[in-house]
Structures are given as C-alpha cells and as structure tokens.
Amino acid sequence: MNPEFLDRLVQVLGKESVITDAAEIEPWLTDWRGVYKGGAQAVVRPSNTQQVADCLRLCNEFRIPVVPRGGNTGLCGGATPDASPGNVVISLDRMNRIRSIDTIANTLVADAGCILGNLRRAAEAEGRLLPLSLAAEDSSQIGGNVATNAGGVNVVRYGMTRELVLGVEAVLPNGEVFNGLQTLRKDNTGYDLKQLFIGSEGTLGVITGVALKLLPLTRVRSVVLAAVNTPQQALELLRSLYGRCGARLQAYEYFTDECLDLVLAQVEGMHQPFEGRYGGYVLVELADTADEGALQDLLEEVIGEALESGLCEDAVVSASLSQLQALWRLREEISEAQRADGPHLKHDISLPIERIPQFIETAEATVREVAPDCRLFIFGHFGDGNLHYNVSRPEGADRGWAKEWEGRIAAAVFGEVAAYGGSISAEHGIGQLKRHEFHHHKDPMHLRLMLQIKQIFDPNSIMNPGKLL
Ligand SMILES: Cc1cc2nc3c(=O)[nH]c(=O)nc-3n(C[C@H](O)[C@H](O)[C@H](O)COP(=O)(O)OP(=O)(O)OC[C@H]3O[C@@H](n4cnc5c(N)ncnc54)[C@H](O)[C@@H]3O)c2cc1C
Incomplete structure (x- = not known):
C-alpha cells in the first residue's frame, strides 16, 4: 500500500474510478476457476482511453505492478494478480462502447471492455457475423479475447482472433497511446506492430480499442452429433466432411464418452443423445448465408454416406433450433460440469x-x-x-x-x-498456469526475442508481472 500513490491516483482519475476498500477489492482477486488468489492495493475502472493512460503513467512513475483485467474468464490465471499487496488491477468493464459498424467495409470498432456476445449481437442486427464464438462469450471482453488470441468453436472456418483483428489501440506502460486502430484491409508499411498486442496477455500494455473484420451472416445452420468408436474415425470423418462441405464447415468438435457422462451427471436438464454409448462423439455444424433446405440435405447426405462407409456408428441430425441448441449444450457444458466436479x-x-x-x-x-x-x-x-x-x-x-x-x-x-x-x-495462453512449462519448452531464441520486445515496451516491468515471461 502506497498512500502517496493512491492519493495521486484518486486525484487524477476521480473517486468513482478507483476502488481502495479491501472488502470491495476482494472479488477482483480470484480467477474464474477459483484456483488463484492475489492481492492489490486498488482496482481502477477507467471510463476512457485517456484515463487508462493517466493511470499507467502514474503506475510507471511509482513502479506499481499493473494487472489488466477483462471478463476474467481466462483459464490460466492471467488476470489474477500475484500475492503482492501493492498491485493495481485495471478493469476495462466501464469501457463498453461500440464506436462504429460499417456494412460496406464490413468492420466493427469497439472499446476493449465490450462483452464479446454483445458485439456478436450488434453485428447480427446489421446482418453481419462476428465469427469469434466461445462458451464464455457472454462474460469475456473483446480486449481479453485479443490479449489471449482466443480461439473458440469456429476456428476451423474463420481462424483465431488474430485473423479477425484489423486494428488495435493500446496504452503503453509509460502512458503513450499506440494508435493502431485502423480498418484498412491492406497496409504494407513495415512491421505490423499491432500483432504484438495480440496474445500478449497484458504484458506489453493495456488494449483499449479493437477494430475487427465482419463476415456475411450465416443465417442457416445445421448440426449433427455423430457417434464414433475411435478418434481415427473422427479424423476420417473430418477428411470426408471437409471435402464435401468445404467452407460451410463451421465447427468440428469432439468429446469422449467420459465427458458426456460428466455432463449428464453434473448439469441439469441434459439428455442422453443415443440409446447406446460409444467411445466418443463429434459435433459438426454446417452454416450458410441462405437455403436451409439445401444445407440440411447436404448434411443428411454426407452423414448417410459416413454411416454406410463406417466413418461413424450413429448420428442425430438437428431438426429444429431447440434441438440444435440441445446438441451444442452437450459440448459447451463440459467446462461447467468439470467445475462442478472439482x-x-x-x-x-x-x-x-x-x-x-x-x-x-x-x-x-x-x-x-x-x-x-x-x-x-x-x-x-x-x-x-x-x-x-x-x-x-x-x-x-x-x-x-x-x-x-x-x-x-x-x-x-x-x-x-x-x-x-x-x-x-x-x-488459452500461458498466464501463471503454464509459465514454468513455457520456459521449459519454448525455443530459447524465441524466448530471448520476446524478452527483448518486453524490455522495449515495458522497461520497468510493471505490466502483469509473473505472467507469460
Ligand atoms: C466456459 C469457458 C469456455 C471457454 N472457451 C474458450 C474457447 O473455446 N476458446 C478460447 O480461446 N478460450 C476459451 N475460454 C477462455 C477465455 O474465455 C478466453 O481466454 C478469453 O479470451 C478471455 O477473455 P477475458 O475478457 O475473460 O479475459 P481475462 O480473463 O480477464 O484476461 C485474460 C488475459 O488477458 C489480459 N487482458 C484482459 N483484458 C486486457 C486488455 N484490455 N488489455 C490487455 N490485456 C488484457 C489479462 O491480463 C489476462 O492476462 C473459455 C473460458 C470459459 C470460462
């Protein structure tokens, strides 16, 4: 605790943006899984980029460690401070404004604190798709998604977050604003510096704004849950489906029978999808911009062929939206079921x-x-x-x-x-969970370059200490 620093912080940002009461700070000190617990002297909740810059400048001057926090759904303890009571947690939750949606350039620009699910719904209202989708999308923030280079269920078609990012605005530890929030599709002017923030896990600065690509809205969807006895069958089924359905293949998820058992035991309202039990299950989603009948026919045809040629043992094709959602829940509830299990x-x-x-x-x-x-x-x-x-x-x-x-x-x-x-x-990234393994397995030259980059951005090492590097 540093009273002089805290006084200055409140002076610069105002009382409404700074929490210093120990009881009020408490909920900000643990991760989603409840595995990590840390300490902090303050939680700062800026409402704009300038306030983030003011906060970081001050932290840098006093050498105060800063932990950026998005929706706190990260699974590696990256947004949880270490045990030191001197940390400052900087939460982006009040920076939740959509700055623009452009349906000609097909771009969306938003504050980093926007909840991913809200951005997806805003894009959909304009007839566009923001394809980043994960089970935690109604809690995680786009800044956190970018900081972790999140993946999710549609990577097979659209790629990771990195492939959807056109621009980044971020505040460096010294308070300078890196203005890379452009929406250009083409810009070959030297090193693409915004890439460094993608997957940086809060170690280089605080992301305050993000520009993203939008895609045509896939209005029609069809899902099948296919039962397989071996992962080799799942692999061959993927080969066959990709060949037949090409870009319409939107998700290809797998889970074992043990996962299904856990979900049935731990989550209310779940039903066994097949009469028999199998080694594993593949959830396939096809999606297209139009022509539901054709999509459904295609899926039924390729699954029929797969059953005939032994690429799967049984299959349920969704016949309605509620059935489609029920099949998805079998896959998406696995993390919750695990949390309940211990x-x-x-x-x-x-x-x-x-x-x-x-x-x-x-x-x-x-x-x-x-x-x-x-x-x-x-x-x-x-x-x-x-x-x-x-x-x-x-x-x-x-x-x-x-x-x-x-x-x-x-x-x-x-x-x-x-x-x-x-x-x-x-x-999921490295966070504090995999730091040891990361240092053990990463190529030493890659590690050296990363440390040199960190030194350029954050010479006083105030950004998210104990995470990643
Ligand atoms: C049920 C469940 C399902 C999940 N499924 C997936 C999945 O399918 N795919 C996947 O990739 N992940 C998944 N995750 C993990 C998690 O949702 C992602 O890592 C997500 O991108 C984290 O976003 P967040 O806003 O919650 O970030 P946080 O957890 O708050 O932070 C994560 C990291 O990013 C940093 N950070 C956060 N915001 C900023 C910012 N504005 N500037 C700089 N650094 C920042 C933090 O310091 C921390 O290091 C899942 C999590 C849960 C709980």
Missing part, C-alpha cells in the same frame, strides 16, 4: 491433426504410468488440432489431489505433446 488439471494442447489418434493412445499410457487411476476428460476443437486434455482425481480421492499431482502430470502430458511436434498452449 479441480481438473487442464492441458489446452495443439497437435498436428493427423497425429491426434496416435497421441491419444500413447499419452494415456504415459499419464497412467504416473497416475494409474486418474480420470481423463478429452474434448475440444478437433478440426483445429486442439484438444483440452484434462485429468482429474481418481474416484474417491479428495479434491486436494489435483494440486499434489499437477507438476508430474503436466510433465507427462507436455512431454508427449513435444514428442508429437505440438504446442503446450493452443488457445
């Missing part, structure tokens, strides 16, 4: 797609050598080569199991990932 060791990994089946087989053997009775929950964005490879305590073990086994299991999983040429973080 602490899970999460490994958000990326692999060369064609090696996923083999990885699943050998990784299980490796993990079971370490912890024979653990429970495995494997699901994720199969179409992008992204698995959430989650490990939980054996039946009957107490909830402290995860903490005790974390290091050994992470070493086993990430060792396998490295052997397959994969990445230890596909879409």
